[in-house]
Amino acid sequence: MRAGEFEPVRGVEDLYVHDTGMFDTDEYGAVYVYDAERPIVIDTGTGANREALFESIEAIGIDREELAWILPTHAHLDHAGGAGYLAARYPNAAVRVPEKGVRHLVDPGALVDGTKSAVGDQWEYYAEPKPIPDDRIEGVSGGDRIDLGDRELVVHDAPGHAPHHAIYHDPDAGVVFAADAAGIYVPEVDAVTPTTPPPQFDFEECLDDIRLIEEIDPNTLCFGHFGPRDCDADLIGEAKRAYVEWVERVREKRAELGDDEAVVDHFEAASRDVDYWNPERARANTSLNARGVLTYLDRVDGEE
Template identity: 75%
Template sequence: MHAGEFESVRGIADLYVHDTGMFGTDEYGAVYVYDTEKPAVIDTGTGVNREALFKTLDEIGIGREELAWILPTHAHLDHAGGAGHLVERYPNAEVRLPEKGVRHLIDPEALVAGTKSAVQDQWQYYDDPAPVPEDRISGLAEGDRIDLGDRELVVHEAPGHAPHHAFYHEPDADVVFTADAAGIYVPAVDTVRPTTPPPQFDLDQCLTDLSAIEEIDPEYLCFGHFGPREYEPSLIGEAKRAYVEWVEAVREKREALGDDEAVVEHFEETSRDVEFWNPERARADASLNSRGILTYLNRIEGESEA
């Protein structure tokens, strides 16, 4: 699948995955579309390629008056940046996301500033988000259910990645929309890679979130990046190891180098070994994730000294 294309998700009725072509990488950005009695879009991409998403909804047969739900899994702009643009096009759609993310989509100024600081020159792949009107958005909490008509989504808060993060479970098909709670599964190398952005990544909570998915033991995982795949319990174990090992790698490198910027530069350089996305994106990903771990380490060290 290539940027702007969509396909049905095998094994799950009425569910489609749309490739946003995020960061110039095929399949990196996955938007899920439920063509149910009350149609829904799960995550939105950055908003840059929204016209292609609009076309996908048209081709699936979801009209402007019919879309019921816009459901970002969290407020990070690679997942929620298109929400305001969707609201403008689909007048009856309501936005739902974890409560702590609501204010960021109503007034995205601080979110944009934080994102620009975190992603730096990768901002070229983002779009300025359109604010979501207050009367079109509300928050979600643990255990809430979103009515799709003939099925529903169950909300599970998963704040390890960010305080405003959740994953959604659809029990009938037994599919979990993981967002970033299970890391990034990369089909090209059949492995899970951590995603640990600043400033609020938390390792212990991240491991708890992974255990929550493990307890559900679903049939399918719909990742926020690189799309869906059948669930295997070993994936969660692999993800847990990947997160723990990544935190330790950054911790050890900081002890060796004694300078946070030198740590970031080290991991940017080693990103040259990554072969499954373009070098620019690999370097940016290494920078973002290493800075997230350094922020986390500073926070927990400060807490231990308090």
């Protein structure tokens, strides 16, 4: 699948995945469109390539007045940056996002500032987010249900990646929309890679989120990057190992070097991400992940 294209999710009726082409990388940004009785878009991309998403929604057969829900998994702008543009285009669609993310989408100024600071030159791949009116958005939390008419999504809080992160479960179809809760499955290396951004990544909470997915035991796990995958014990085990090993590597390198910037530089230089992402994104992603773990370790050490 190429940027701007969409295809059915194998084994799940009426579910499609759209490739936003985020960061000039095919399949990196996954948006899910569920053509249910009350259709829904799950995650929105950065908003930069929104016209292609609009075209996919139309090609799937969903009219502008028909879309019922816009459901970002969390407020990070690679997942929610397009929400305001979708809300403006689809007048009858209600926006739902985990409670702690609502304020960021109503008034995205602070989120934009934080994202620009974190991603640096990578901001060129984002669109300036469009604020969502108060009367179009509400928060959701664990146990809530999103009514799609002929099915429903169950909300589960998953705050390891960020406090405003949730996963959504369709129990009838055996699908979990995991976004970043179980890391990123990268087809080119057939492996799960962690995603641990600052400032609020929490390692223990992240492991709990992966265990939650394990307990739900879905047939299909819809990642926020690189699309859906069949879910089994091996995939879940690999996700756990990836996070444990990554956090330990950062911890050990900090003890060895004694300087956080040197730690970040080391992991940027050693990153395998250049094998499957553009070099600028690879460096930015590795830097974010290393800084997120270092911030987590500062917080944990401060509590001891």
